[in-house]
Amino acid sequence: MRKYHALPVALLAALALTACQNGTGTKDEGAAHADPASATATATHPAEDGGSGKGTGGTTDTQGTSGATGTQGTSGTTGTQPAEGDKPTKGDKAAKGTTAPRVSCNGSNTTVTAQPVRRPLNHMLLTVKNTGSKTCDLTYYPVLRFDEMQWVPRPIKDSKPQAVTTLAPGESGYAGVSLSAADGSGEWGTTSHKLTVGFQGRTPNSDGGPSALPALPAKGVYYDSTLTVTYWLRDMDDALTY
DSSP states (O other): OOOOEEOOHHHHHHHHHHHTSOSOOOOOOOOOOOOOOOOOOOOOOOOOOOOTTOOSTTOOEEOOBTTBOOEEOOOSOOOOOOOGGGSOOHHHHHHTSOOOOOEEOOTTTEEEEEEEESSSTTEEEEEEEEOSSSOEEEOSOOEEEETTOOEEOEEOGGGOOSSOEEEOTTOEEEEEEEOSOTTSOOSSOEEESOEEEEOBOSSTTOBOSOOBOOOOOTTOEEEOTTOEEOOOBSOHHHHTOO
């Protein structure tokens, strides 16, 4: 018989509370982006061209016409204009702004389905689709609870991805569930008609937000003490290789 982990008290409470609700939650629009700081460039216009003999910055010169002399000043102010390479670009402006962190995928901004598959034997596929307007992260692995079970199916360590599974709006992530031992070696075999899928936060076993209540087949799903689950993965085929 495989070992299993005790369900953290805080996460169990969150799952129990979710089971009493309709599982839909409110749509999470995610954290708002801060407005990037505007970069401005200040320059003064060069003096207007008054023709030859014109001074700059208050300097006078003389012009000799019909024996009479006089002075001609400059109008306006002098200054410099920044070179083309010195002007702030859109990229510079964006770089000065701040980027809000991505939100967590959970029952409020995704739809979750649970579907038994023919191959591999005794397996089920969990599919999570981002239905929100913000990119979200599927962290660690799903926390499964069939009916009122008081233990957490252990994750398959070899399925841990190199990076967090991130879903843009409309994209899907997957997890494979090994329900029971093919050789019948598992214990406590039972058929369940209710499944709660919990989501973890940024740290292991933390609360990632509202859970999901995907529908199970009418005949229920059989599982035993060998129940295990993969980490959240980007590829459906990868989720079903364990």
